[in-house]
Amino acid sequence: xxxxxxxxxxxxxxxxxxxxxxxxxxxxxxxxxxxxxxxxxxxxxxxxxxxxxxxxxxxxxxxxxxxxxxxxxxxxxxxxxxxxxxxxxxxxxxxxxxxxxxxxxxxxxxxxxxxxxxxxxxxxxxxxxxxxxxxxxxxxxxxxxxxxxxxxxxxxxxxxxxxxxxxxxxxxxxxxxxxxxxxxxxxxxxxxxxxxxxxxxxxxxxxxxxxxxxxxxxxxxxxxxxxxxxxxxxxxxxxxxxxxxxxxxxxxxxxxxxxxxxxxxxxxxxxxxxxxxxxxxxxxxxxxxxxxxxxxxxxxxxxxxxxxxxxxxxxxxxxxxxxxxxxxxxxxxxxx
Amino acid sequence: xxxxxxxxxxxxxxxxxxxxxxxxxxxxxxxxxxxxxxxxxxxxxxxxxxxxxxxxxxxxxxxxxxxxxxxxxxxxxxxxxxxxxxxxxxxxxxxxxxxxxxxxxxxxxxxxxxxxxxxxxxxxxxxxxxxxxxxxxxxxxxxxxxxxxxxxxxxxxxxxxxxxxxxxxxxxxxxxxxxxxxxxxxxxxxx
Numbered sequence: 145x146x147x148x149x150x151x152x153x154x155x156x157x158x159x160x161x162x163x164x165x166x167x168x169x170x171x172x173x174x175x176x177x178x179x180x181x182x183x184x185x186x187x188x189x190x191x192x193x194x195x196x197x198x199x200x201x202x203x204x205x206x207x208x209x210x211x212x213x214x215x216x217x218x219x220x221x222x223x224x225x226x227x228x229x230x231x232x233x234x235x236x237x238x239x240x241x242x243x244x245x246x247x248x249x250x251x252x253x254x255x256x257x258x259x260x261x262x263x264x265x266x267x268x269x270x271x272x273x274x275x276x277x278x279x280x281x282x283x284x285x286x287x288x289x290x291x292x293x294x295x296x297x298x299x300x301x302x303x304x305x306x307x308x309x310x311x312x313x314x315x316x317x318x319x320x321x322x323x324x325x326x327x328x329x330x331x332x333x334x335x336x337x338x339x340x341x342x343x344x345x346x347x348x349x350x351x352x353x354x355x356x357x358x359x360x361x362x363x364x365x366x367x368x369x370x371x372x373x374x375x376x377x378x379x380x381x382x383x384x385x386x387x388x389x390x391x392x393x394x395x396x397x398x399x400x401x402x403x404x405x406x407x408x409x410x411x412x413x414x415x416x417x418x419x420x421x422x423x424x425x426x427x428x429x430x431x432x433x434x435x436x437x438x439x440x441x442x443x444x445x446x447x448x449x450x451x452x453x454x455x456x457x458x459x460x461x462x463x464x465x466x467x468x469x470x471x472x473x474x475x476x477x478x479x480x
Numbered sequence: 481x482x483x484x485x486x487x488x489x490x491x492x493x494x495x496x497x498x499x500x501x502x503x504x505x506x507x508x509x510x511x512x513x514x515x516x517x518x519x520x521x522x523x524x525x526x527x528x529x530x531x532x533x534x535x536x537x538x539x540x541x542x543x544x545x546x547x548x549x550x551x552x553x554x555x556x557x558x559x560x561x562x563x564x565x566x567x568x569x570x571x572x573x574x575x576x577x578x579x580x581x582x583x584x585x586x587x588x589x590x591x592x593x594x595x596x597x598x599x600x601x602x603x604x605x606x607x608x609x610x611x612x613x614x615x616x617x618x619x620x621x622x623x624x625x626x627x628x629x630x631x632x633x634x635x636x637x638x639x640x641x642x643x644x645x646x647x648x649x650x651x652x653x654x655x656x657x658x659x660x661x662x663x664x665x666x667x668x669x670x671x
Contacts, residue, residue: 255556255610256587364572364587367557443561 146223150174150197151231163216163227164195172405176229177239177268179246179353180305181217183408188310189217192303193242194268198235201226213238236272243273249284249328250354251300252277258296259355261368261440264407265303286331291321292341294360294419295349299331302356308332308348315412316342332356343382346418350401350409361419362390362398369440371397376427382414388433389424396422402433538603538616541594543639546584551639552613555589559605559614567598568605585611594633596622 145156150167151174157166165183167175176197181189189195196213204224213235216227228235247269254260286299304323309332312319324333348357371390378385390398399418401409421427435442498504524531533539544552555572573590575583582588601622605614625631 253585255554255558256585260556364555364574366572367561369561370557440561 146221148221148225150227151229157221161221163197163219163221166221176216182307182351185310188307190215192305198228198232200228239272243269246303248279257355258358264353296358296360296363298356301354302332303354304330305353307351308357311347311351315344343414344412346415347412359398365397366392369443373433375430375433378427380417384411386411387413387417533618535618537618538601540617540620540622541638542615542617544613545640545645549642549645550584551588552584552611553589554585554587554611558608562604562608565598565600567595569593592635596633597631
């Protein structure tokens with residue numbers, strides 16, 4: 145086991161763990177944000193530089209700091225390593241620059257984009273970015289490409305994280321889309337505009353950190369913050385069948401995989417579950433999904449899925465003065 | 481027993497001769513009344529006369545069009561989520577080819593409703609709007625209602641009329657200060 149300290153918190157991790165994985169073990173407050181790394185997809189990460197961290201002490205044997213910020217998703221932990229993430233102002237400044245690069249060609253059409261409200265790039269630029277853009281040139285634009293009846297591709301919004309390519313490589317028997325060209329003109333495209341019509345292709349929607357790949361059946365139906373997520377499952381012969389249903393009133397507008405606190409789906413779901421089962425009677429409802437209180441999805445929902453904040457429970461716990469131990473009850477009896 | 485510290489002792493002192501005469505007090509009172517005859521009136525004859533409104537007054541909503549008459553609203557839902565009274569609701573639709581002269585963006589509000597009974601005219605929708613589409617006009621008040629069906633304002637009553645766009649002068653007159661600011665920003669090309 146190797147000892148690593150991230151933002152002052154020490155944890156022991158097995159050999160071969162990356163800094164990012166170690167930080168995620170400590171919790172979402174410590175973990176650096178990621179745009180391209182996806183723990184369920186092999187070889188993902190290393191493209192976006194969002195997860196950079198500052199290594200102030202290389203290891204116990206060689207305590208020299210690393211000369212520049214390193215991508216935590218691709219850097220293996222050494223014994224005695226010390227890492228700064230949120231605690232380093234220079235690092236936050238560097239990450240601000242990364243966000244600016246990611247946004248350089250991003251159209252910022254959030255009012256139209258269906259991903260708004262659950263977009264990782266939106267969250268990232270809200271937390272780390274600058275308020276305005278310094279980019280003066282014409283932004284990169286692409287022609288619309290038809291990806292079949294279920295998936296909408298907006299190449300203009302793409303940040304080239306390669307997650308969708310890896311989904312197609314690792315989840316489906318063959319892929320029809322990939323990244324064409326290089327550099328500034330690189331784009332995600334289907335080869336010869338072939339529809340990706342295998343059973344798990346819909347997962348590219350869930351893994352896309354921005355609104356480049358969205359659900360065509362949900363297109364412009366509702367903003368995500370007007371829908372209420374509920375966990376549900378069904379018996380599916382192709383996938384686990386564990387999903388989140390997004391309700392507006394009594395209608396299921398959208399079905400997605402269940403996402404954890406890092407925005408990654410727990411289990412990939414099949415296209416039948418995602419696109420064709422949109423009636424409540426198709427599902428067994430488990431209850432409302434937990435939504436982060438900071439998320440816009442929990443805004444304005446005055447009933448139902450409002451999550452009581454942790455501190456309320458803690459205050460209630462501290463104020464609990466009733467001693468119901470046998471000794472306490474005896475004292476009470478004596479008083480009476 | 482003293483029940484409260486604010487109790488006052490009442491004096492039962494006899495009135496003086498001047499006070500007992502009453503007449504000086506009556507004359508004094510009448511004087512005050514007569515003085516008000518010659519003062520400036522505090523009221524106006526409302527429907528005929530109207531007071532000047534503050535340029536930052538938050539009156540009836542309007543959904544603006546741009547210079548070419550296209551609707552600015554893209555149904556992003558930020559006004560509805562900002563609305564503390566939950567008065568705004570909308571249904572979005574995709575712009576079809578050939579409708580580019582009607583709607584500014586790819587998506588538009590097919591239905592946009594404000595419940596004027598719920599609305600508290602706080603202006604948060606105006607502040608939330610990223611497209612400068614919704615404004616609370618400073619020179620128009622929401623009328624009183626006599627029927628519940630009148631209360632929900634749809635797009636037919638909210639969208640700015642085309643006549644106000646054609647004449648530049650009337651465009652300015654119907655705008656709030658924040659709108660003028662936006663216009664200035666648009667002209668300066670900072671947006």
